[in-house]
Amino acid sequence: xxxxxxxxxxxxxxxxxxxxxxxxxxxxxxxxxxxxxxxxxxxxxxxxxxxxxxxxxxxxxxxxxxxxxxxxxxxxxxxxxxxxxxxxxxxxxxxxxxxxxxxxxxxxxxxxxxxxxxxxxxxxxxxxxxxxxxxxxxxxxxxxxxxxxxxxxxxxxxxxxxxxxxxxxxxxxxxxxxxxxxxxxxxxxxxxxxxxxxxxxxxxxxxxxxxxxxxxxxxxxxxxxxxxxxxxxxxxxxxxxxxxxxxxxxxxxxxxxxxxxxxxxxxxxxxxxxxxxxxxxxxxxxxxxxxxxxxxxxxxxxxxxxxxxxxxxxxxxxxxxxxxxxxxxxxxxxxxxxxxxxxxxxxxxxxxxxxxxxxxxxxxxxxxxxxxxxxxxxxxxxxx
Numbered sequence: 077x078x079x080x081x082x083x084x085x086x087x088x089x090x091x092x093x094x095x096x097x098x099x100x101x102x103x104x105x106x107x108x109x110x111x112x113x114x115x116x117x118x119x120x121x122x123x124x125x126x127x128x129x130x131x132x133x134x135x136x137x138x139x140x141x142x143x144x145x146x147x148x149x150x151x152x153x154x155x156x157x158x159x160x161x162x163x164x165x166x167x168x169x170x171x172x173x174x175x176x177x178x179x180x181x182x183x184x185x186x187x188x189x190x191x192x193x194x195x196x197x198x199x200x201x202x203x204x205x206x207x208x209x210x211x212x213x214x215x216x217x218x219x220x221x222x223x224x225x226x227x228x229x230x231x232x233x234x235x236x237x238x239x240x241x242x243x244x245x246x247x248x249x250x251x252x253x254x255x256x257x258x259x260x261x262x263x264x265x266x267x268x269x270x271x272x273x274x275x276x277x278x279x280x281x282x283x284x285x286x287x288x289x290x291x292x293x294x295x296x297x298x299x300x301x302x303x304x305x306x307x308x309x310x311x312x313x314x315x316x317x318x319x320x321x322x323x324x325x326x327x328x329x330x331x332x333x334x335x336x337x338x339x340x341x342x343x344x345x346x347x348x349x350x351x352x353x354x355x356x357x358x359x360x361x362x363x364x365x366x367x368x369x370x371x372x373x374x375x376x377x378x379x380x381x382x383x384x385x386x387x388x389x390x391x392x393x394x395x396x397x398x399x400x401x402x403x404x405x406x407x408x409x410x411x412x413x414x415x416x417x418x419x420x421x422x423x424x425x426x427x428x429x430x431x432x433x434x435x436x437x438x439x440x441x442x443x444x445x446x447x448x449x450x451x452x453x454x455x456x457x458x459x460x
Contacts, residue, residue, distance in 0.1 A: 085111055088126060088147045095143050097136045098208045098289050102344075103129060119148055132286045134378075134416065135409065203435045207405070208289035218435055219296040223329060225438070227301045229370050229445045234273045243267035275398070276307045277445075278364050280356065282375035283340055284314040284347035290405040290433060291343075292333065294374050297438055299324050299332050309364040313352030314342035319360075349379050349418055350386035357392045370445070371397040374432065376406045379418025387421035394425045402426035403441065408433040 089104040107129035114121045123144055131140050202214055210218065239247065250266035279298050283291050302308040302324040312318045318340050326332035337343065365371070371393060379386050394400045402422055406412055408431030414423050423429060428444070431437040
């Protein structure tokens with residue numbers, strides 16, 4: 077592709093960023109590859125290819141359609157007679173300007189110096205920031221915060237007992253043994269209670285394209301849990317299920333995530349949640365969901381397969397788990413409602429539905445994990 081043509085086509089990703097749509101360099105590269113494979117003179121094909129490559133969230137579709145209409149008119153020699161639609165306030169001297177082909181006017185570049193916000197107070201200012209809106213430096217600060225966060229899914233009573241003065245069960249054997257020193261009189265009653273063990277945790281993390289802006293930090297959360305709690309089994313899924321428990325045992329977070337990226341073959345691809353849960357229920361459920369395991373299902377609910385199959389497999393997963401917690405990055409965004417077919421299928425079989433798009437959200441999840449192990453949730457008769 078000619079450099080001048082590529083420069084003109086890259087105006088669309090830049091306009092989308094100005095409109096508040098998250099578009100990274102990898103999506104821009106895929107967009108250029110898609111455009112190179114179609115006819116540039118057919119706007120419908122260009123719109124479809126651009127939308128597929130650049131948009132990952134349903135809430136961005138309206139902004140994309142408006143921005144693409146503007147982009148297409150600019151390519152045909154139009155003018156920008158009104159301020160670009162954006163969530164940011166326009167400049168005071170906004171007026172009619174002419175946009176030359178091959179460059180974007182300076183008024184469309186970001187007027188906010190993002191580094192000032194990080195340097196002022198990294199954690200406090202980032203706690204309410206959506207992960208998809210963070211810069212690379214902010215993501216690094218957020219990852220360090222997650223590694224220091226205390227994660228504790230609580231403890232569970234085991235089948236083994238230990239001596240305890242406050243125990244409710246009488247240890248007859250120990251009592252008789254102790255009575256030998258008092259000529260057979262049971263003067264001291266020895267009691268016992270159940271030993272406490274760490275409750276197992278299972279994480280199922282969506283690594284599909286729609287989760288791209290959140291996946292890395294959520295895997296940092298998984299690494300912190302694996303290193304801090306120990307009894308953690310972690311799986312990723314997009315179009316297939318991959319166990320990454322061994323990769324996350326690496327002490328350094330960046331090295332662990334590098335091992336994960338080499339092990340996962342369906343990164344930033346499609347989403348078949350129902351098929352992944354079916355494979356987990358068939359192959360792994362009996363191995364890792366025993367002894368009161370809590371399941372964290374990390375996904376946005378975008379399902380390309382059969383929603384009826386997803387609902388069936390989610391019901392099976394809920395019955396096998398001590399508690400099923402759905403961590404949804406989209407539920408923390410503005411005007412969210414579970415309208416997608418996959419989201420509706422999951423909402424009826426999750427014991428908890430929590431936002432996982434900010435540091436504040438993950439902090440609340442860490443607090444919740446310390447309490448959920450104390451009691452099994454009361455579920456509807458149809459859900460169990």
